[in-house]
Amino acid sequence: MIVLAQKKVLLIFLVAKVFRIIFYIIFLFFLVKGSQTIAGYNSTQTIFFFLSFMVVDTTAQFFFREVYRFRPLIVSGDFDLILTKPMNSLFRVLMGGADVIDLITLPPLYLATYYVGGLLNPTLLGTLSYLLLLFNGLLLATALHIAVISLGIITLEIDNTIMIYRDISAMGKFPVDIYKEPLKGFLTFLVPVAVMMTFPAKAFLGLLGFSGIIISFSLAAIFMFISLKFWNYALKQYTSASS
Amino acid sequence: MNKYIQVFKISFAQEFAYRLNFIMWRVRNVTQILVVFFLWDTIFSVQGRELFGYTRDKIITYVFGLIFVKAFVLSAKAQDVAGDIARGDIINYLLKPLNYFKYWLTRDISSKVLNLIFASIEFSILYLILKPPFYFQENLLTILLFLVSIGIAMYIFFLILFIVSAIPFWAPEMGWGGHFLVTVILVEFLSGSLFPLDILPVSLQNILNFTPFPYLVFFPIQVYLGKITGLLLFKGIAISLVWIVFLWLIMNKIWEKGLKAYQAYGR
Numbered sequence: 001m002i003v004l005a006q007k008k009v010l011l012i013f014l015v016a017k018v019f020r021i022i023f024y025i026i027f028l029f030f031l032v033k034g035s036q037t038i039a040g041y042n043s044t045q046t047i048f049f050f051l052s053f054m055v056v057d058t059t060a061q062f063f064f065r066e067v068y069r070f071r072p073l074i075v076s077g078d079f080d081l082i083l084t085k086p087m088n089s090l091f092r093v094l095m096g097g098a099d100v101i102d103l104i105t106l107p108p109l110y111l112a113t114y115y116v117g118g119l120l121n122p123t124l125l126g127t128l129s130y131l132l133l134l135f136n137g138l139l140l141a142t143a144l145h146i147a148v149i150s151l152g153i154i155t156l157e158i159d160n161t162i163m164i165y166r167d168i169s170a171m172g173k174f175p176v177d178i179y180k181e182p183l184k185g186f187l188t189f190l191v192p193v194a195v196m197m198t199f200p201a202k203a204f205l206g207l208l209g210f211s212g213i214i215i216s217f218s219l220a221a222i223f224m225f226i227s228l229k230f231w232n233y234a235l236k237q238y239t240s241a242s243s
Numbered sequence: 244m245n246k247y248i249q250v251f252k253i254s255f256a257q258e259f260a261y262r263l264n265f266i267m268w269r270v271r272n273v274t275q276i277l278v279v280f281f282l283w284d285t286i287f288s289v290q291g292r293e294l295f296g297y298t299r300d301k302i303i304t305y306v307f308g309l310i311f312v313k314a315f316v317l318s319a320k321a322q323d324v325a326g327d328i329a330r331g332d333i334i335n336y337l338l339k340p341l342n343y344f345k346y347w348l349t350r351d352i353s354s355k356v357l358n359l360i361f362a363s364i365e366f367s368i369l370y371l372i373l374k375p376p377f378y379f380q381e382n383l384l385t386i387l388l389f390l391v392s393i394g395i396a397m398y399i400f401f402l403i404l405f406i407v408s409a410i411p412f413w414a415p416e417m418g419w420g421g422h423f424l425v426t427v428i429l430v431e432f433l434s435g436s437l438f439p440l441d442i443l444p445v446s447l448q449n450i451l452n453f454t455p456f457p458y459l460v461f462f463p464i465q466v467y468l469g470k471i472t473g474l475l476l477f478k479g480i481a482i483s484l485v486w487i488v489f490l491w492l493i494m495n496k497i498w499e500k501g502l503k504a505y506q507a508y509g510r
Contacts, residue, residue, distance in 0.1 A: 012420035016428045023432040030442050034295055035286045160267035167274040174278070178285040183277070 013101050021109070024050060024173070039177040044119050045205060046174070051113040052201040053172045055134060058102055058109060060141035066097035070149050071158045079153075080240045090231055093149055094142075122204055129203035129213060136220045137196035141169075143223035144191070150227065150234035165191070172197030192219050246341060247349045254320070254353040269361050272313065273369070279437070280306045280373065295442045300376035301468050305439055307366060307375065308464045313436055314362035316396045316459050320350045322426060324408035325418030328505070337502075344405070351401055380467050388476060392463040395483045399455050400430075402490035405498070412501030435461025441470075455490065458483040 028050055032043035041049065070093050073079040083089050122130070144165060152158030168191050171179070176187050176194040188194040195216045202208040258265050283306055286292075287299040297305070324347060327333040336343050370377070380386055407425045411418040431437055433456035440448055440461045451457050462479050465471045471479060 006416055008414060009416055009420050012417060012424055016420075016424040019424070019428050020432075023428070027432070027438055027442075030444070031286075031438065034442055038282070039285050157263065160263060163271060164267060164274075167271045171274070171278050174282055179281045180284075183281070 010101060014104055017101065017105050021054065021105075039175050041175060044116060045201075048113070048116045048120060048204070049175050049198065049201045050173055051109070051116055052130075052134070052204075053197040054109055055113055056137040056141060056196050056200075057169060057172075058106060059138060060145070062099050062102035062106060063095050064141075064145045065099040065102070066093060066095060067145050067149055067158070067162060069097060070152055071156070074153060074156060074158075074238075077240050079238070083235075083238075089235075090146065094145060117204060120205065123206065126204045126206050129208070130200050133200035133203050133208075133213065133216055136216050137200055139220040140192055140196045140223055143220070143227040146227040146231050147223075150230040153234040153238050169193050169196070175201070189219070192223070195219050247345060250341075250346055250349045251353045254350040255357060258354065258357050265357075269358075269365065272310070272362075273365050276306065276310055276365075276369070279309070280369075280375070284375075295439065296470065297439070300378045301470075302439070303375040304378040304468060305464055307369070307377065308467060309436060309460065310362050310366050310369075311359070312393065312396075312460050312463055314358040315355055315393050316400050316463075317430065317434075317436065318354050318358040319400060319404055320354045321347045321401055321404040322408065322422050324405060325411050325422060328408065328411040328501075329415040329418045333505075347405070348401060351397075355397065378468060380469060382469070385466065385469060385472075388480065389463055389467040392458070392466050392480060392483065395480065395487060396459045396463055398487055399483065399490060400459055402487065402494050403430075403455065406490065406494050409494075409497045409501045412505050430456060430459065433457065434459040435464065439464075441465075452482075455483070455486040458486060 025047060028046050029043055032038055032041075032046050036042075038046050073082065073093070079089075079093075082092050085092070117127075117130075145162075148158060148161050148165060151161055168187075171187060172193040176184055176198045179187060184194070199208055199212060199216050203213065280303070283302045286294065287297075287302055292299065294302075324333075327336070333343070336346065369375075380389070404422075404426065407421045408418070410421040433440075433451055433454060435457060436459075440451060440457055443451070458479070462471070462483065466476060466479075
């Protein structure tokens, strides 16, 4: 609501985000037009990979914007006030401040993804796999954000960690096939950017086998389990700054 | 002069007070370079390929050149000016016997020196790991003109930062928004720090050449690669000097009006 009250601020950030998406699509279009393919993908497919990345990344940012405001809560001790309230503290610090600007950019982004996806003549199975793996990607993003705030409770360092996560996940703008090993393995299994961003688009194009889908869901389950355990551990380590 | 040397030293030392922040900033820069490197490495993986007027060694040199050029040009402290104005802290500096403009220019230079040291280390490490084909410019005059274009680019970016930082004189809440739009989004895409601008059609490049952004990163690297030579090179340097004069005049005008309108909220 505070953001809505500052209409000029809202407008400027909205314009900047729209420019970013448009510029990137222009870049990808002319890049692939000149080079014919990137890692074997044509321009429509490359743009679809980028839009799939944007869907997962922007949706995660929409839900988890509150993570960027977590450090002051820890440093000031105001996190105590959240812990004492009858609301799940993890839910509050993770999703307590959805980003209104992303709420405005998300529908056109979904529409653009739908339109570009339509140009690729998907099968029903491909579309269903895509939607399931997008949801799976959001689960992984959730797990990674939980891990970041858990680490923040222990180390008081969140801002840089979350920006490192953003930079690594930005590698998912392009199909991870462009990266060489061991970076590709790192992006698939350690910080599973490939699973979050590339696998859904590959499933859509019919390029991801059944084993890839199983690996995706398994990784999401493992990461969620570990991150929730880590959150519980971090809470036990929390020493209030104020009391 | 002595007071600005002291500002330089203090600013340099201050960077090490927030060591983790600085290291993370450099790690982020390296990550961004890696994405661009692998993208172009894949596109040019076909032996002997030439695309957009680049060979493999020239495009990889462009990517690696970004490490240095961005450290020189785009690492700047002057975007903190917006915060000074929004919080009212600028009043403290205006009362001191110190030219506010020169103060921030000195702080910028100290930040660039530190970033350059680390950029050299990162360049060496990445060069040893990735073993990229690299184009070494051997013409001394070209190298000199490359350094001149870098110096001009630094000053252009400094002036852009000061102009954008003046927004809080009228709208204190819009300081970061203005920077996000101009120095993060517009500079990233239009300066050539994400991709060489000559992948775009000539018509789009001609439009971009009416802005100062290509002269920040793209133009200096093109000079180094020898892709802009002779009359075109001198024309480019002349245009970038004109941009300095133009931006300087705009900055002075805006700051004059801004300081008159300013009410120093928060002080």
